[in-house]
Amino acid sequence: MSSNLKELIYQFNEVLLPRVNMYIEYFNAVSKMKKMAEDIKYVTESIENFQTICTLLGYPHHYSLFISQRELDLLFKDFHGNEDEVKQIIDNFYIARFDDMYIKEKFLKRWEQATILSRRLKIIRESISCFEQQLYFTAIPVLFSQLEGMVADGYNHKGRMSSKQLKQYILDLLNAEDSSFKAQLSKFYTNTILVGFEHNEPIDSFLSRHAIMHGADVEYGTKQNYIKLLLFFDLIYERIIEKQRERENL
Incomplete structure (x- = not known):
């Protein structure tokens, strides 16, 4: 070589x-x-799509509610593409996750530390107690009333508060939401919670505050409806706390 x-x-x-x-x-x-x-990217998009669908179905995304891709795959392993089936799968997911202990640990414990809720805690606890006893027809109106009272306290509102004023306050809080779900949350509030009604006519909402509080809706008392309202209540609570911090830092 x-x-x-x-x-x-x-x-x-x-x-x-x-x-x-x-x-x-x-x-x-x-x-x-x-x-x-x-x-x-696939996992992130899958989870974000899941969260978006949940929000559109009335379950506002909550920071404590983590779901892995594996859980997501298992959740939809027998899915056949039916829209009603998606709703049922997601309802079952939330119903299974939101048991009595989960609500106490992830929600009530934080609320008990909040000054803004201190005078409302006894009422909120009763609402949760009704939830635990499956008395959803009682639990939901009670929590609705405290949602409005909390908003009034958050804005230091004095005197009569019209529906228009309440709507303005809540949309203001939702618009401060720093997430991709802002539009869906506002839509959920205006197109579901604020939907009007006429007595003895079909109600175009599963959680119309007006229809429930004025006795037109007699079908609203479900576990999933309470969970949806609870999530919305907590979302508004968090936005109020953030606004208070912002004012303190000015």
Whole structure:
């Protein structure tokens, strides 16, 4: 073997080959990272889509409610593409997750520390107690009333508060929501909670505050409706607390 050939082989083995291997490893790593990024994007989009659907169905997204891709896959493993089936799957998910202990741990404990709710706690506790006893027809109107009272306290509102004023306050709070769900939340409030009614006529909402409080809706008492209202109550509570902090920092 000539010395030139030996030198070339040496150069290849000692210099070029390590570099080739390095580049191969680099491209493999890049490929893996790209695949990982695609997987993360898929998971993120799947979870965000799930949260969006939940919000559209009246379950405002809550920070405590983490769901993994594996849970999501299991949740929809037998899904056949039916819209009513999606609603049933999501209802079942929330009903299973929101048991008595979950509500006490994730919601009531925080509310008990809040000055703004201190004079309302005995009423809120009774609402939750009714929920625990499956007395949803009682639990829901009680929580609705405290939602409005909390908003009045949050804005230091004095005197009569019209429906228009309440709507303005709540939309103001929802518009301060720093999330991609802002539009859906506002839509849920205006198109579900604020829906009007006429006695002895079909009600175009499963959770119309007006129809419930004025006795037109006699079908609202479900566990999922209480959970939806509870989530909305907590969302508004959090926005009020944030506004108070902002005012304190001015």
